[in-house]
Amino acid sequence: MRKIVLMTQVSLDGFIEGPDREIDWHMVDDELHSHFNEQLRPMGAFLSGRVTYELMAEFWPTADSDPSSTGPMVEFAGIWRDMPKIVYSRTLERADWNTTIVRDVVDDEVMALKAQPGGDLALGGADLAAAFMERDLIDEYRIYVHPVLIGRGKPLFQGTDTMTRLRLLETRTFGNGVVLLRHQRADTSPR
Numbered sequence: 001m002r003k004i005v006l007m008t009q010v011s012l013d014g015f016i017e018g019p020d021r022e023i024d025w026h027m028v029d030d031e032l033h034s035h036f037n038e039q040l041r042p043m044g045a046f047l048s049g050r051v052t053y054e055l056m057a058e059f060w061p062t063a064d065s066d067p068s069s070t071g072p073m074v075e076f077a078g079i080w081r082d083m084p085k086i087v088y089s090r091t092l093e094r095a096d097w098n099t100t101i102v103r104d105v106v107d108d109e110v111m112a113l114k115a116q117p118g119g120d121l122a123l124g125g126a127d128l129a130a131a132f133m134e135r136d137l138i139d140e141y142r143i144y145v146h147p148v149l150i151g152r153g154k155p156l157f158q159g160t161d162t163m164t165r166l167r168l169l170e171t172r173t174f175g176n177g178v179v180l181l182r183h184q185r186a187d188t189s190p191r
Helices: 030-040 050-065 071-082 107-115 126-134
Strands: 004-011 015-017 045-049 085-088 099-102 121-124 140-146 166-173 179-185
Touching: 004 030, 004 126, 030 071, 045 050, 045 126, 050 071, 050 085, 121 126
Parallel strands: 004 121, 004 140, 045 085, 045 121, 085 099
Antiparallel strands: 004 015, 140 179, 166 179
16 A cells, blocks of 8 residues: 655744745755655655645746756656646646646545555645644655754644654755654554
């Protein structure tokens, strides 16, 4: 069965974006971007909310034709365009680039998606992650902690009544100081 893998970047104080949705504090250099490409290339689909999808769709479809794009950025543009994408949104009317729109997170539909053949499913976006966490649907967490305190903004982990025990699988420190914390559910029975 495929896994739902939350992959996200946070500040050391736990925010995924600043108060005005800024992410200019992300320290994504070629080493980190190459790592993201290695992790995302074998995925079966990207799962995101509308805001994350629109942010990605604004830049990545043509990033490989931008002369300022680095090699890893050019590579990711192709990965993003080719990857099946599922956008969870009640308001998005149309989406391009191999994208399916789903209106609500429904447990049985997510479980059916996980049961399909193919690579794991990369989950992105704080609101969608919160909906998946609330339903206990995330199998693995890959949190990239950036060495910066931004003070306020949108927290990755919002209040929940669900406790999920995790087991550390890996830590990795990148040359720019970003640290990967990779955990999976401690209860590894299929969910």
